[in-house]
Amino acid sequence: MSKDNEIILRSLSRPAEFGDLFFRYAPRIHRYLARRIGESVADDILSETFLVAFEKRATFDQSHTNALPWLFGIAINLVHRHRIAEARTFKLAERTAVIDSVDDETRNSDSAVDAAVEVQRLAGKLRKLNKADRDVLLLYAWEDLTYEQIGVALGIPTGTVRSRLNRARKILRSSSTQQEADHGRVRIA
Template sequence: MSSPTEAGDDAEIITASLYDPERFAAVFDRHAPHIQRYLARRLGGQIADDLVAETFLIAFGKRGRYNPSYPNARPWLYGIATHLVGQHRREEVREYRLRAALGPPVDQACHAEQVAAQVTAQAMNELLAAALASLAQGDRDVLVLIAWEDLSYEEVAAALGIPVGTVRSRLSRARKKVRVKLGHSEYALIEEVSNHG
């Protein structure tokens, strides 16, 4: 029996797990923290915990259909996770709107500079949450996979099962909408983060 931290690329491990299912644990060990972070950013921590488990359960069940020409399984896992986010779309939009309405909690005992920083952060969070909530699901998926998860256009295309050209057009559309919501100066940070691929 192999260790969950075994060497080899993901494709080799997934293929081997067809005959030795315990080997799939190495894929979980390698990628669960990334998928957890992605899902927590999209839906919040409580739902993320459930969906991480569901993501890997689905991946385990579909491992026989994994394309071994892809040595890194992370885009495939992001695709499964993104599909699960899509199933929770209403909750996701509601969560963004709730975050925009509530903002970060204000500490009564903080200094004036901390209060000013929190007010500025709250205003930016409200704008960003509203901007994300206003995007179509496909555009939002592309934007967050590139900006938050640092995936390339090709990896996003593989994760979502869409052509690279569609990734580019969705990202362009999302950037325009976010630019309008945030204003040009605040948008520069998002543009810098997501302008790669």
């Protein structure tokens, strides 16, 4: 199997070769985009991601054998152009948790209800994170990218990835700790 940098290099003289990258990575990038900005916009951003990548393929750093972080970087830049839609998606998830990846039997179980409550809580916290911290956290948690790959995707040093991820975790953890401390207590105004 060809390495991504080899495919990109060949595509400079044979543009159709670039299609191999689309077939290799489009499903994963689409999944990420659908989670970030919703299914309705994900198709458009995915198409735009690969159009931009195709147009900029000559500038791809050939020392990288994996193009996935580069493609995620392009996708994230496009997502930032659609931040309003992303904010709406997080607000909607905060208000009404949707369980979309469980079967009908599980959907009605206690664990599904617990998951829905957790999605609502986390969606609100994700929405409140600054965009730089949220980008790092979601690439790490949803796409299982390494710190180095996240750095390439976002164009930042690995140390910055670590500090942003640490900050995001602390914010999410502090909200969980406060909620656990308040659990079972009745607040009197």
